[in-house]
Amino acid sequence: MDQRDPTGSLFFVAIYYSDNNIMAFVLPTHEIHAGSEGNNSKYNIAHQLLFQTPLFEIHIDDIDNRELEKNIYKLRDKSKGVLLSNRGGWHSDIQSSHPHNEHQLDDTFKPLIDKIIEIIYSLPFEPILNSLDDISIWANINGKGSYNATHNHPGCDISGVYYVKVPEGDCGNIAFHDPRPALFGNSLIVDRYVGGGVIPRYPIEGNMYLFPSSFSHDVGMNNVDDDRISISFNLRVR
Numbered sequence: 001m002d003q004r005d006p007t008g009s010l011f012f013v014a015i016y017y018s019d020n021n022i023m024a025f026v027l028p029t030h031e032i033h034a035g036s037e038g039n040n041s042k043y044n045i046a047h048q049l050l051f052q053t054p055l056f057e058i059h060i061d062d063i064d065n066r067e068l069e070k071n072i073y074k075l076r077d078k079s080k081g082v083l084l085s086n087r088g089g090w091h092s093d094i095q096s097s098h099p100h101n102e103h104q105l106d107d108t109f110k111p112l113i114d115k116i117i118e119i120i121y122s123l124p125f126e127p128i129l130n131s132l133d134d135i136s137i138w139a140n141i142n143g144k145g146s147y148n149a150t151h152n153h154p155g156c157d158i159s160g161v162y163y164v165k166v167p168e169g170d171c172g173n174i175a176f177h178d179p180r181p182a183l184f185g186n187s188l189i190v191d192r193y194v195g196g197g198v199i200p201r202y203p204i205e206g207n208m209y210l211f212p213s214s215f216s217h218d219v220g221m222n223n224v225d226d227d228r229i230s231i232s233f234n235l236r237v238r
């Protein structure tokens, strides 16, 4: 099933707000025809997918990753970093556009922030986003043996990761966890719709993944000798 190319009619859902304004959003619906009566089908079945979780994968080929890599190592020389979800490796201080944040945005991140701003308003949200209010961003250098424990990013809307350097071999996949724990053991849904309770995605240099900040994920251990380098970020949007 290709969820990027829903066929059939669209299904409207009304959301009622307390002030009695009604806002509708569009839910892709797959129309199925079943049974037969002569040349006509007997039943029209509207196949709706509720509680979908978007994951966007974007390849960016015009960031100078070697320059970015050099600047991230320079940042590491200036700061011992922080311990959050990282187990081993180096996680920079979290820099933010918020005026009260102790760590303001370093120029290192400018090339990626420019791309985020360029891309974010094109995401197929309905209604589309009209404001990026705050960005927090940090760099990760994951050497051999380091990994990230399962976590999510509370207090923001969209999170993302961009891969600056990805060495050959098993250097650690990001894996997303089904946000609906009640599905555990429901093989009909898990096997046919989801493909498992944990879905890996592979690091590729120049790739960015964007996902809801509430989406739990982990990063596997880097099992090669070279560093994997990434930049992660949180966005608050309207």
Ligand SMILES: [Fe+2]
Residues within 6 Å of the ligand: 085, 151, 152, 153, 217, 232
């Ligand atoms: Fe994360």
